[in-house]
Amino acid sequence: xxxxxxxxxxxxxxxxxxxxxxxxxxxxxxxxxxxxxxxxxxxxxxxxxxxxxxxxxxxxxxxxxxxxxxxxxxxxxxxxxxxxxxxxxxxxxxxxxxxxxxxxxxxxxxxxxxxxxxxxxxxxxxxxxxxxxxxxxxxxxxxxxxxxxxxxxxxxxxxxxxxxxxxxxxxxxxxxxxxxxxxxxxxxxxxxxxxxxxxxxxxxxxxxxxxxxxxxxxxxxxxxxxxxxxxxxxxxxxxxxxxxxxxxxxxxxxxxxxxxxxxxxxxxxxxxxxxxxxxxxxxxxxxxxxxxxxxxxxxxxxxxxxxxxxxxxxxxxxxxxxxxxxxxxxxxxxxxxxxxxxxxxxxxxxxxxxxxxxxxxxxxxxxxxxxxxxxxxxxxxxxxxxxxxxxxxxxxxxxxxxxxxxxxxxxxxxxxxxxxxxxxxxxxxxxxxxxxxxxxxxxxxxxxxxxxxxxxxxxxxxxxxxxxxxxxxxxx
Numbered sequence: 001x002x003x004x005x006x007x008x009x010x011x012x013x014x015x016x017x018x019x020x021x022x023x024x025x026x027x028x029x030x031x032x033x034x035x036x037x038x039x040x041x042x043x044x045x046x047x048x049x050x051x052x053x054x055x056x057x058x059x060x061x062x063x064x065x066x067x068x069x070x071x072x073x074x075x076x077x078x079x080x081x082x083x084x085x086x087x088x089x090x091x092x093x094x095x096x097x098x099x100x101x102x103x104x105x106x107x108x109x110x111x112x113x114x115x116x117x118x119x120x121x122x123x124x125x126x127x128x129x130x131x132x133x134x135x136x137x138x139x140x141x142x143x144x145x146x147x148x149x150x151x152x153x154x155x156x157x158x159x160x161x162x163x164x165x166x167x168x169x170x171x172x173x174x175x176x177x178x179x180x181x182x183x184x185x186x187x188x189x190x191x192x193x194x195x196x197x198x199x200x201x202x203x204x205x206x207x208x209x210x211x212x213x214x215x216x217x218x219x220x221x222x223x224x225x226x227x228x229x230x231x232x233x234x235x236x237x238x239x240x241x242x243x244x245x246x247x248x249x250x251x252x253x254x255x256x257x258x259x260x261x262x263x264x265x266x267x268x269x270x271x272x273x274x275x276x277x278x279x280x281x282x283x284x285x286x287x288x289x290x291x292x293x294x295x296x297x298x299x300x301x302x303x304x305x306x307x308x309x310x311x312x313x314x315x316x317x318x319x320x321x322x323x324x325x326x327x328x329x330x331x332x333x334x335x336x337x338x339x340x341x342x343x344x345x346x347x348x349x350x351x352x353x354x355x356x357x358x359x360x361x362x363x364x365x366x367x368x369x370x371x372x373x374x375x376x377x378x379x380x381x382x383x384x385x386x387x388x389x390x391x392x393x394x395x396x397x398x399x400x401x402x403x404x405x406x407x408x409x410x411x412x413x414x415x416x417x418x419x420x421x422x423x424x425x426x427x428x429x430x431x432x433x434x435x436x437x438x439x440x441x442x443x444x445x446x447x448x449x450x451x452x453x454x455x456x457x458x459x460x461x462x463x464x465x466x467x468x469x470x471x472x473x474x475x476x
Contacts, residue, residue, distance in 0.1 A: 067255035072175040082249030093156035103145040107135045131319025140304035147300035154293030158286030173447035174244040180440045181237035183264040187433040192226035194426035269459035281375045284454030291364035298357040305353040308346040314339045378449040385442035
């Protein structure tokens with residue numbers, strides 16, 4: 001191979017290597033990348049890293065053989081930290097915020113070189129004109145661009161906030177549901193125990209020929225029915241806890257110890273007034289921030305449009321001509337341009353901007369009305385559920401206490417009407433279970449109210465579990 005051929009081959013090799021280095025690496029398919037992320041999250045090392053990174057759980061974190069102690073605030077913080085959807089939306093919001101600074105600037109000056117002719121250069125008479133041109137933005141033009149970028153950021157922040165509000169409301173509702181189901185399970189167990197006692201008594205009566213086999217069979221049927229209620233409630237509790245852990249980004253099989261206020265404590269914390277709840281929602285709800293940002297954007301666009309109706313300096317230019325005939329210091333040149341709105345007076349632009357501003361003003365009023373209606377509806381439902389539970393409790397307590405005392409008196413005296421006493425005790429416990437279900441409906445309504453106001457209610461702020469708080473172990 002000749003030296004020239006070897007040189008050509010070397011250049012071709014270097015060119016191929018450079019092209020290979022600049023080429024983008026092959027990418028896996030979307031499904032393969034998604035599966036890899038899923039497996040990474042399920043791997044032991046990934047799970048351990050997530051557990052170490054979990055906020056607020058370090059002091060009560062699970063050790064070997066011990067369940068993880070979990071409060072509702074821990075659950076909310078953990079879910080917020082682990083939510084990929086929230087992290088993605090926060091990243092979009094950060095990108096939109098960076099765009100605000102990118103829009104807040106004036107255009108750079110332009111260096112212009114002209115009159116560069118070849119023939120004078122060949123004859124030894126070079127000529128070059130250099131000029132620096134400064135563009136001028138119209139009044140409000142930069143502000144309008146910044147306002148549009150701020151509206152984009154507000155939209156991204158609002159979407160992130162909406163995700164956060166929905167996530168927190170869901171977690172608090174699931175947490176409340178677990179605690180309420182614990183109370184209902186305890187009440188259902190008491191009903192089943194009372195029916196078993198009644199069934200045992202009926203067996204004795206049947207053996208003494210004081211009742212019929214049908215009565216005894218019906219009692220056994222009632223026992224099975226009560227035990228099935230307990231089974232159903234435990235299944236609901238397991239599903240609610242699994243949904244809570246899954247929403248936190250944890251494996252539903254992770255053992256936890258739920259710590260919180262007993263939800264059956266009555267009366268519950270006071271609900272806010274309608275005025276306080278609406279004002280709280282108007283401060284928190286992202287729809288209001290977005291509507292205000294869009295209104296600001298429309299105001300800025302209207303201001304910029306009005307400025308375009310007047311003559312304005314487009315640019316100013318200062319330069320110097322470099323040629324042999326120019327005497328030193330006398331080659332300066334100056335130029336400028338003025339935009340004259342003669343044929344297009346921008347009146348249509350201003351009219352459109354004004355109409356857009358009025359539309360955004362009405363959109364903000366509509367957002368306020370929508371938030372107000374949602375808060376008013378949720379608050380009304382919560383009050384109705386609270387009143388219903390309070391009324392059931394008011395009517396239940398005296399009758400239940402009297403029935404309990406009479407049942408205990410009859411059972412302690414071994415009277416012949418012990419069966420009726422057992423039935424009265426069982427009915428009293430069933431009434432308590434019914435009341436607990438009305439309490440659950442109340443807390444479900446409170447969950448909807450939390451979502452409407454955009455977070456915790458004023459009475460819940462800063463509430464910590466008292467010494468009388470309950471701790472429940474998740475079934476392993």
